[in-house]
Structure formats: structure tokens, C-alpha cells
Amino acid sequence: xxxxNIIRIEGLTKDYPVGEGFFRALAKIDLxxxxxxxxxxxxxxxxxxxxxxxxxxxxxxxxxxSATVLGKEVSALTAKQSAFLRNRHIGFIFxxxxxxxxxxxxxxxxxxxLLQKKNREERHRAVMEALDWVGLxxxxxxxxxxLSGGESQRVAIARAxxxxxxxxxxxxxxxxxxxENSHHILQTMQQLNAELKTTFxxxxxxxxxxxxxxxxxxxxxxxxxxxxxx
Amino acid sequence: xxxIRTAFKNIIGxxxxxxxxxxxxxxxxxxxxxxxxxxxxxxxxxxxxxxxWDAGWSQLWHPNYDKYDIFTLPDAHGKIPIQIDNALQAGMxxxxxxxxxxxxxxxxxxxxQLKGIDPEQQILxxxxxxxxxxxxxxxxxxxxxxxxxxxxxxxxxxxxxxRDRNGVFDAREVQVAAIFETTVGSADAGQMWIAxxxxxxxxxxxxxATYIVMQRESPVSADTGGWHxxxxxxxxxDNRILEQSSRAESVIIFTILLxxxxxxxxxxxxxxxFRRQKEIGxxxxxxxxxxxxxxxxxxxxxxxxxxxxxxxxxxxxxxLYWFTKTGLPMPEAYGDIGMAVGDAxxxxxxxxxxxxxxxxxxxxxxLVSYLPARKIAQQNMVLALKGKIN
Numbered sequence: 001x002x003x004x005n006i007i008r009i010e011g012l013t014k015d016y017p018v019g020e021g022f023f024r025a026l027a028k029i030d031l032x033x034x035x036x037x038x039x040x041x042x043x044x045x046x047x048x049x050x051x052x053x054x055x056x057x058x059x060x061x062x063x064x065x066s067a068t069v070l071g072k073e074v075s076a077l078t079a080k081q082s083a084f085l086r087n088r089h090i091g092f093i094f095x096x097x098x099x100x101x102x103x104x105x106x107x108x109x110x111x112x113x114l115l116q117k118k119n120r121e122e123r124h125r126a127v128m129e130a131l132d133w134v135g136l137x138x139x140x141x142x143x144x145x146x147l148s149g150g151e152s153q154r155v156a157i158a159r160a161x162x163x164x165x166x167x168x169x170x171x172x173x174x175x176x177x178x179x180e181n182s183h184h185i186l187q188t189m190q191q192l193n194a195e196l197k198t199t200f201x202x203x204x205x206x207x208x209x210x211x212x213x214x215x216x217x218x219x220x221x222x223x224x225x226x227x228x229x230x
Numbered sequence: 231x232x233x234i235r236t237a238f239k240n241i242i243g244x245x246x247x248x249x250x251x252x253x254x255x256x257x258x259x260x261x262x263x264x265x266x267x268x269x270x271x272x273x274x275x276x277x278x279x280x281x282x283w284d285a286g287w288s289q290l291w292h293p294n295y296d297k298y299d300i301f302t303l304p305d306a307h308g309k310i311p312i313q314i315d316n317a318l319q320a321g322m323x324x325x326x327x328x329x330x331x332x333x334x335x336x337x338x339x340x341x342x343q344l345k346g347i348d349p350e351q352q353i354l355x356x357x358x359x360x361x362x363x364x365x366x367x368x369x370x371x372x373x374x375x376x377x378x379x380x381x382x383x384x385x386x387x388x389x390x391x392x393r394d395r396n397g398v399f400d401a402r403e404v405q406v407a408a409i410f411e412t413t414v415g416s417a418d419a420g421q422m423w424i425a426x427x428x429x430x431x432x433x434x435x436x437x438x439a440t441y442i443v444m445q446r447e448s449p450v451s452a453d454t455g456g457w458h459x460x461x462x463x464x465x466x467x468d469n470r471i472l473e474q475s476s477r478a479e480s481v482i483i484f485t486i487l488l489x490x491x492x493x494x495x496x497x498x499x500x501x502x503x504f505r506r507q508k509e510i511g512x513x514x515x516x517x518x519x520x521x522x523x524x525x526x527x528x529x530x531x532x533x534x535x536x537x538x539x540x541x542x543x544x545x546x547x548x549x550l551y552w553f554t555k556t557g558l559p560m561p562e563a564y565g566d567i568g569m570a571v572g573d574a575x576x577x578x579x580x581x582x583x584x585x586x587x588x589x590x591x592x593x594x595x596x597l598v599s600y601l602p603a604r605k606i607a608q609q610n611m612v613l614a615l616k617g618k619i620n
Binding site: 054057059060079080083084086087088092094096098100101102103111112114115116159 | 232239240242243508509511512514515516517518519520521522610611612615
């Protein structure tokens with residue numbers, strides 16, 4: 001991951017079929033992100049921020065144009081190659097946490113390392129370190145149903161970070177949290193960004209999140225309205 | 231390994247749905263094992279009884295004899311081939327002479343087959359020792375069905391009329407020396423057994439027979455002296471036809487039961503898969519391939535049937551074992567329609583039958599889990615993550 005431009009998007013368009021026609025979610029977007037950025041895609045609902053995040057996360061593909069993530073052209077990847085890249089280099093944080101309900105906190109964080117076939121010792125060390133980052137080592141044996149919203153989102157952060165990914169994509173990470181918890185998780189992510197040089201990319205319309213972002217890309221109707229660095 | 235571990239976690243975590251699936255599938259497994267066991271037990275008993283009471287292991291037929299054509303009987307008798315003398319002497323074969331006759335119980339007339347058999351024979355279970363003459367009477371033995379039809383009891387006398395070898399009618403009173411109970415209708419219904427020597431004297435057919443019944447150890451295994459050899463496979467034709475028909479019924483019943491059970495599994499899996507869209511999306515976001523997701527849910531469905539086999543064994547094995555001891559009581563009417571059925575049917579559990587039943591259940595459980603899993607794994611994972619796949 002030596003490329004300075006860790007994400008490069010050129011002329012990206014994304015259309016969704018709607019009835020006889022289509023809905024254009026993204027229209028000829030050009031963007032680049034460097035390693036270690038703490039950036040956010042902001043805009044109202046339907047502006048295309050989540051769509052762009054999903055394409056960068058290899059969960060979706062562009063209709064036209066190109067998106068190159070970690071040196072790989074998204075449209076050219078097979079399902080297996082996408083899965084490999086997500087597993088090794090991309091972490092996800094979702095609005096509704098998406099923790100696996102039958103697993104403990106420890107097992108949720110460990111899951112991605114199991115997919116990587118890491119040995120037990122490596123997994124244990126990495127999971128405990130990740131839980132330490134988010135301050136949840138005491139809750140490692142709890143089930144998601146026993147956690148508060150803030151704790152659940154911190155588990156999701158630990159799960160995203162445990163593999164030390166190049167990119168973390170966070171879709172409305174604070175939407176279900178109160179102000180205190182929102183600040184807490186954002187400070188945690190900011191700290192990890194500084195320590196590990198992980199690129200964080202948010203999709204949000206939450207003012208609390210925006211005040212932490214180093215770069216804000218405003219989207220409206222699928223187009224970039226403004227791209228500012230603080 | 232991860233997928234198997236995850237599948238087990240999910241199954242245990244599913245709680246009530248898991249218990250329902252396992253209960254339904256284990257019910258199907260136990261019922262089908264019991265049903266097939268009954269069928270196998272009945273078939274084995276039927277074959278064994280046919281050998282013991284009527285057919286022996288093999289037979290030599292007079293060239294004019296056709297068991298299935300009663301009109302061949304008047305001409306179906308002849309001298310016993312000398313080639314089987316040794317087998318007769320050794321007790322490995324016994325001749326049976328069959329003629330048509332009539333009895334007149336309570337003034338009614340009933341056409342019967344009168345069968346002459348050596349009282350000393352030990353190949354068939356017919357109580358032939360009772361046929362030894364005593365006190366000038368001509369003893370006969372009949373089966374329970376025949377006794378019921380003619381309203382005869384042990385010790386009763388009945389008028390018997392027959393034709394001798396020249397076609398001349400003759401008649402005498404015979405005494406019922408014994409009434410035997412057999413599951414084999416063809417040895418009982420419409421049959422009357424008499425000592426071979428008595429029948430020779432009555433018909434002037436000295437040294438003749440209609441067919442020779444042979445033990446398994448008999449050296450005769452081909453047409454002999456112009457008489458036709460009938461092997462055990464041929465002699466079990468009636469049983470085989472009944473078996474084929476019963477197997478077809480068994481397949482239909484199994485299909486219905488399995489379909490109902492699999493509908494439950496399919497419903498649960500489909501509901502579960504669509505309810506767990508976000509979880510599936512999460513697996514993919516974490517780096518699992520769509521194929522991995524399909525495998526995970528297929529293993530979950532398959533594991534239900536493995537658990538069902540385990541729990542079915544726990545509650546079903548004592549029940550099935552108990553059946554082997556007590557048997558399933560059968561109505562008497564079954565015997566009257568020509569099926570070799572005892573008072574109770576005792577199941578026989580064959581490893582191949584149990585294994586086949588289990589494999590079929592496992593295969594179809596896997597299939598009904600695979601289909602919805604494959605469908606959702608091919609969908610857009612963005613929609614799955616949002617829980618918006620319909």
C-alpha cells in the first residue's frame with residue numbers, strides 16, 4: 001500500500017434502474033484520497049455519499065468511469081478478489097453496528113482474523129489490543145444484546161481496526177448515538193488515524209462528526225459541490 | 231472450519247426455530263425407520279413363512295402342473311423321478327400329490343385342493359404327524375382359515391368327495407385330526423392335507439406326485455427326469471410382487487412426510503435468511519465470499535438433519551427397540567387377503583435402509599437450505615446490508 005493516492009475515482013457514474021428508466025446516484029465524480037486522510041462525504045439523504053462509500057468498499061460497482069482502490073480497479077475484481085481485499089485492507093463501521101448476535105464481543109472482533117486464518121496467538125493478541133483501543137477489554141465476554149449503543153459501536157470500531165486495514169469506511173457511525181458517545185467514538189477513531197495512519201472515510205450529515213474531519217467533500221444530487229480541507 | 235463453527239453457533243443461537251426443525255426432522259426419521267423396519271420385518275417373515283409352510287426352498291413340478299392354473303390339476307401327476315430318490319431317502323425332499331375334491335360341511339359344498347403329504351416329512355411345518363391313521367378313521371389336517379370357512383373343529387367328521395385316476399367319483403368321511411395356524415394363506419385357505427398313502431389308496435395314484443418340495447440342502451438344482459425345477463426366487467413371486475407394491479407405498483409415504491418436514495426447514499431457512507440479511511451483508515463486508523455465505527447456510531440446514539438424527543436416536547431408539555420386542559398387532563383380516571401376516575408384525579432394522587433414509591433426509595435438508603442461501607448470496611450486498619432484499 002505504498003501508493004500515495006490510496007483511492008482514485010475518475011468520471012464515476014452510478015445509475016440504478018427505476019421502473020423503465022434509471023436514477024443517477026453519482027454523476028461523473030472525480031476524487032482522490034491519500035493514505036492517512038480523515039475525510040468525510042457529507043450531504044443530505046440521496047446525495048450519493050453511501051453509494052460512493054459502497055463502491056470504495058467493493059460492495060458495489062460503478063456504471064461507468066473508474067474507481068481504483070489500493071491499486072485495484074473495482075470493476076475488474078472478481079467476487080473472490082473483492083472479498084480478499086475487504087478482508088485484509090478495508091474495515092467497515094455501520095450505522096446500526098451490524099454485530100453478529102450469536103457471538104461475544106471477543107468473537108465478533110476475532111471473526112475477521114479467523115477469515116484470514118491467523119493462528120490463535122496472533123488472533124488473541126490482536127483482538128485484545130483492538131479491545132484495548134476502544135476500552136472494552138472488560139466486556140469481551142458480553143453478547144451484543146448486553147451492550148449499550150456506544151459500546152456496540154466501539155466493538156464495531158475494534159472489529160474494523162483489528163486487522164489494521166488501510167482504509168476504514170464509516171457510514172453514519174454516530175447516527176444512533178448520543179452526543180457523548182459520538183464524541184467518544186470519534187476521538188477513538190481520530191486517535192487510531194493518528195497512530196496507525198489508517199485512512200478514515202465517513203459518510204455523514206452529522207455536525208458532530210464534521211467537526212472532527214480534516215477534509216469534507218460535500219455531495220448534492222450525485223455531484224461534488226465542495227471539497228474543503230480544514 | 232470457521233464456516234462450520236459459525237454454522238453451529240448460529241444454529242444454537244436460533245433457539246426455537248432450531249428446536250422446531252430438529253423435532254420435525256427427527257420425527258420423520260424415526261417414523262420412516264419404524265415404517266421401513268416394519269416393511270422389512272414383514273417381508274422377511276413372509277418369505278420365511280412361505281418357505282416353512284408352503285414352498286420349501288425349491289420345488290420340482292410335474293410337467294403339466296401350473297400352480298396358477300387350477301385346470302391343470304387333473305393331469306398334473308406322475309411317477310416321482312427316480313433321480314431324486316436319494317434326496318427323498320435323506321429327508322431333503324418330500325412329494326406332494328394334489329387333486330381337486332369337495333367337502334360337505336353342514337350340508338354345504340365347498341371345492342378344495344386335497345394335498346397328500348408324507349406324515350413323516352420334516353420340511354414343511356404342516357403338522358403331518360397327525361395324519362397317521364388311528365382306529366380306522368382317515369385323518370386330515372386343515373388350517374385355521376379353512377376351519378373358520380367350513381366351521382370345522384378338531385375331531386369333527388366331514389364328507390369328502392373326489393375323483394380317482396379314472397375320473398370315477400368316490401366319497402368317504404374324514405376326521406379333522408388337527409387344526410394348524412399359519413400366516414401363509416396358500417397352505418391354509420381351501421386346502422386340506424391328508425396322508426400321502428391314504429390319498430394313493432383313494433386315487434390309485436401309487437408312487438405319484440404333483441410336485442416335490444425340497445430343502446435348501448437338496449442336491450437338485452435343475453430340471454430332473456422331465457420335471458421342472460422351480461427355485462426359491464420363483465416360488466417367492468407372490469411375496470416379491472407384494473413387496474414391490476409395498477415399497478412403492480413406502481416411497482409415497484416417505485415422500486409426503488419428508489416434503490412436510492422439508493417445508494418446515496425451507497420455511498425456517500428462507501425466513502431466517504431473509505431476516506438475517508444484514509448479518510449476511512456483514513459477513514460479506516468482513517471478507518466472506520458469496521460462496522462462503524451459501525456454504526454457511528447450507529451447512530446450517532444440513533446440521534439440522536444431523537442433530538435430528540442424533541435426537542431421533544435418543545428418543546427413537548428405545549421406541550424402535552420396544553417395537554422389536556412387542557411387534558405391531560395386525561388385524562386378522564390381513565391374513566384373509568392372502569398376505570403372510572402373523573398376529574403381530576415384528577420390525578427388522580436394516581443398516582442399509584436406515585442409512586438410506588438418513589442420507590435422503592440429509593441431502594434434501596441441504597438442498598432446501600442451499601436454494602434460498604444461493605439466491606440471497608447472488609443479490610446486491612448493499613441491499614442486504616440495508617435489509618432491503620425482498
